[in-house]
Amino acid sequence: MTIREVCEKYHILPDTLRYYERVGAIPAVNRTEGGIRDYSEEDMGWVENAICMRNAGVPVEMVASYVKLCQQGDGTFAARRDLLKEARTGIVKQMEKCRKELERLDYKIERYETAVETGQLVWDRTFAEDACGQT
Amino acid sequence: MTIREVCEKYHILPDTLRYYERVGAIPAVNRTEGGIRDYSEEDMGWVENAICMRNAGVPVEMVASYVKLCQQGDGTFAARRDLLKEARTGIVKQMEKCRKELERLDYKIERYETAVETGQLVWDRTFAEDACGQT
DNA sequence: ATACAAGTTGGAGTGAACTCAAAGTCAAGT
DNA sequence: ACTTGACTTTGAGTTCACTCCAACTTGTAT
Numbered sequence: 563m564t565i566r567e568v569c570e571k572y573h574i575l576p577d578t579l580r581y582y583e584r585v586g587a588i589p590a591v592n593r594t595e596g597g598i599r600d601y602s603e604e605d606m607g608w609v610e611n612a613i614c615m616r617n618a619g620v621p622v623e624m625v626a627s628y629v630k631l632c633q634q635g636d637g638t639f640a641a642r643r644d645l646l647k648e649a650r651t652g653i654v655k656q657m658e659k660c661r662k663e664l665e666r667l668d669y670k671i672e673r674y675e676t677a678v679e680t681g682q683l684v685w686d687r688t689f690a691e692d693a694c695g696q697t
Numbered sequence: 698m699t700i701r702e703v704c705e706k707y708h709i710l711p712d713t714l715r716y717y718e719r720v721g722a723i724p725a726v727n728r729t730e731g732g733i734r735d736y737s738e739e740d741m742g743w744v745e746n747a748i749c750m751r752n753a754g755v756p757v758e759m760v761a762s763y764v765k766l767c768q769q770g771d772g773t774f775a776a777r778r779d780l781l782k783e784a785r786t787g788i789v790k791q792m793e794k795c796r797k798e799l800e801r802l803d804y805k806i807e808r809y810e811t812a813v814e815t816g817q818l819v820w821d822r823t824f825a826e827d828a829c830g831q832t
Numbered sequence: 833a834t835a836c837a838a839g840t841t842g843g844a845g846t847g848a849a850c851t852c853a854a855a856g857t858c859a860a861g862t
Numbered sequence: 863a864c865t866t867g868a869c870t871t872t873g874a875g876t877t878c879a880c881t882c883c884a885a886c887t888t889g890t891a892t
Contacts, residue, residue: 564868564869565868565869566868566869575850575851576868576869577850577851577852578849578850578851580870580871581849581850581851585849594858595858596857596858596859596869596870597857597858597869597870598857598858598859598868598869598870599869599870607831607832608832610832611832614797614798614801615798616849617794617795617797617798618794618795618797618798618799619791619795620798621848621849622848622849622850623848629832632832636816636818639809639812639813639816639818640809640813642809643806643809643810643812643813646802646805646806646809647806649802650799650802650803650806653795653798653799653802654799656754656795657792657795657796657799659752659753660753660754660788660791660792660795661792662749662752662753663749663750663752663753663755663788664753664785664788664789664792666749667781667784667785667788668785670781671778671781671782671785674774674775674777674778674781675778677774677778678774678775678778681771681774683771683774697742697743697745697746697764697767699838699839700838700839701838701839710880710881711838711839712880712881712882713879713880713881715840715841716879716880716881720879729888729889730888731839731840731887731888731889732839732840732887732888733838733839733840733887733888733889734839734840751879756878756879757878757879757880758878833892834891834892835890835891835892836889836890836891836892837888837889837890837891838887838888838889838890839886839887839888839889840885840886840887840888841884841885841886841887842883842884842885843882843883843884844881844882844883844884845880845881845882845883846879846880846881846882847878847879847880847881848877848878848879849876849877849878850875850876850877851874851875851876851877852873852874852875852876853872853873853874853875854871854872854873854874855870855871855872856869856870856871857868857869857870857871858867858868858869858870859866859867859868859869860865860866860867860868861864861865861866861867862863862864862865
């Protein structure tokens, strides 16, 4: 599979794929005689892995660390597990922030829906201290 | 309230607050005679709003747009609602990506837990096409 | 009055993650 | 053989969101 085809499949740019390879977020990709990248099924697996992790906000550097551990063989299972757990923690924190803001937004959107109808914007609820003001 | 106090309350840097004000993510803050920022309750509300939105990954520019609409008065209720809905859509998308990756990670972590015990890494499940490979 | 900490501005610098440009190589069609 | 388009590398440029710096002013404690 050419770089173009992989990019079409995952909706990313060739430069992004080359960048991922350069920084180690995916291992070196198979090449043809002429030196042109020819992605194997395994290469695609790595690409998918990088894209998934990045989609969830895992830093490129962390993805690269994981790839490196995988390449170091069977002695790194525990280290890989720990790294993935760390990534997991980051994602959970991020989701919790999103959940809070979503709750806040839903309330505000509802208030604005009413305001659009009545011409009056009213905050009838007070957000807790660590939530947000009535703006 | 001084900039230092606000920063301690929200665990951010003074430069970040000044930056938010400069780009319009919060409106111009009250000042003392000498020109030193003196955050009112309302100012704090705006600060909280900016921090909440940013925490959920809403771009600074979007926060600034919202603030601008608020400053333009009661004629912008519908526009504000639409902007918040747009922000909401972005957050929901982001959370869905996180949810998927979390599921993926949980499976992999579980596999690695087993691998650490048995010395054998086995993928006994195939991820769907839009999920990710066994890496 | 005088330190000196804390605040101010304008502008420059940083780090992460791409993204683009230039110059050259490879491959497919005519 | 020749053109055309895709791919290659190296290195530079961009965007976002801060973050830092220098020079200066303000406020507080002795």
